[in-house]
Amino acid sequence: MSRFFISSCFLFLALKGYSQNDTLNPVQIDSVVYTQPYGLRVGADLSKLARTFLNDDYSGFELVGDYRLSQNLYLATELGNEEITRIEELGNENNPSREVLYDYTTSGTYIKIGVDLNTYENWYGMNNTIYLGGRYGLSTHSQTLNSYRIFESNRYWNPDNLQEGSGQLGEFGGLSASWLEFVFGMKAELFANIYLGGSVRLGFLVGNKEADNFPNLWIPGFGKVTEGSNFGVGYNYSVSYLIPLYRRAKKPRDTEVEEP
Amino acid sequence: MLLIIVLLLCSWACEKDDICVDGDTPLLIIRFYDIADTTELKRVPSLRVIGLGQSTVVNTFNDRTATDSIAIPLRISNTNTDFIFIRNSADEEGAETGNIDTLGFNYETREVFISRACGYVVNFDNLAGDLPSDASPWVQNLSIVNPNVQNQSSAHVKIFY
Numbered sequence: 001m002s003r004f005f006i007s008s009c010f011l012f013l014a015l016k017g018y019s020q021n022d023t024l025n026p027v028q029i030d031s032v033v034y035t036q037p038y039g040l041r042v043g044a045d046l047s048k049l050a051r052t053f054l055n056d057d058y059s060g061f062e063l064v065g066d067y068r069l070s071q072n073l074y075l076a077t078e079l080g081n082e083e084i085t086r087i088e089e090l091g092n093e094n095n096p097s098r099e100v101l102y103d104y105t106t107s108g109t110y111i112k113i114g115v116d117l118n119t120y121e122n123w124y125g126m127n128n129t130i131y132l133g134g135r136y137g138l139s140t141h142s143q144t145l146n147s148y149r150i151f152e153s154n155r156y157w158n159p160d161n162l163q164e165g166s167g168q169l170g171e172f173g174g175l176s177a178s179w180l181e182f183v184f185g186m187k188a189e190l191f192a193n194i195y196l197g198g199s200v201r202l203g204f205l206v207g208n209k210e211a212d213n214f215p216n217l218w219i220p221g222f223g224k225v226t227e228g229s230n231f232g233v234g235y236n237y238s239v240s241y242l243i244p245l246y247r248r249a250k251k252p253r254d255t256e257v258e259e260p
Numbered sequence: 261m262l263l264i265i266v267l268l269l270c271s272w273a274c275e276k277d278d279i280c281v282d283g284d285t286p287l288l289i290i291r292f293y294d295i296a297d298t299t300e301l302k303r304v305p306s307l308r309v310i311g312l313g314q315s316t317v318v319n320t321f322n323d324r325t326a327t328d329s330i331a332i333p334l335r336i337s338n339t340n341t342d343f344i345f346i347r348n349s350a351d352e353e354g355a356e357t358g359n360i361d362t363l364g365f366n367y368e369t370r371e372v373f374i375s376r377a378c379g380y381v382v383n384f385d386n387l388a389g390d391l392p393s394d395a396s397p398w399v400q401n402l403s404i405v406n407p408n409v410q411n412q413s414s415a416h417v418k419i420f421y
Contacts, residue, residue: 088376088377088379090280090379101378101379101380102379102380148379148380149379149380150285150336150371150379150380150381150382151280151284151285151374151378151379151380151381152284152285152333152336152381152382153284153285154284154285154287154319154320154333155319156311156314156316156318156319156320156333157311157314157333157335157336157337157341158336158337163336163337165371165380167371168371168373168380213371213372213373214373215373217376227375227376
């Protein structure tokens, strides 16, 4: 009896094996196609809004947008406006008798255009990205010198204060700059179609139109200009909404399906 | 990827210090020459220089020393600065016994942006000097070597006595 039972087990095993072969037919697997949303994602930078509220010397906003071109490639852009007032003081922070050397305001608009390449392999149903990107940035801005003093290390004629200057005060207009930017960032879908994103950026200044007697010390969209270097750093922290325009099937990977 | 993040952090951290080392409002450099041999430097004995209107001596060299080269600060709030040059300066019962000459310098000021840490300094252009007008001056002649005072690498004025 037991021998019969064991034999029948083998029989079922054989049947099972046969039926499995049947379901391996790829036509049947592909009958349900996995599609992903494609569309335009628009949003705003939260960090610049927060900084506007928290910091009296700064106001700015940035709109972010991207459009999905293919599985991993996005057309991306940022559009913004920033105004910042900065004070440059003489000496280091530990010196109690610091003097203001000059005080200026930079104000202007910028646009950045480029692409993002997603490097993150999502699980089924997820639409997150960890991306590397490149941008070309362009700004038009003005710098206003609000006040300044003449630096003079010898204090014989002005023992108490540095002499205040007046000849350069005012607005230096018609300034512009352009730069290339490397972006590393991520975007995660919090709720349906709502994304939270963050990125860090390394800019390289390629064009810089500045005033004769007052260089571009800060550029909207680029940030602080460092002397003797073309590099600048930035970041953003965005929330955005995906306007789904259409869905497209995810191309199956070669390893998933074996040709019959 | 990690390398990029480290580089980014580094470029934040490695920001240049905001300490001004790139330039300064230049001092006027004067060298003293022998009137008999105008190529020969000559030390002025016990030289004292006071800015006209100031109560203290110029703070850029040791007062009442023998020297053939001094650097003195010009006024940036004005386009002329007068100095009292005293040779053989000494006090006798509170009175100056040396030979006192007043020399004036005229110039144009130009504000120049040097760098982020230094901001603006003044350069002096079209420098001209006035000889003393008193009865027995010790300064015999004065010549402007470099009328544009932009740095302190060489003399701007020669004084012959």
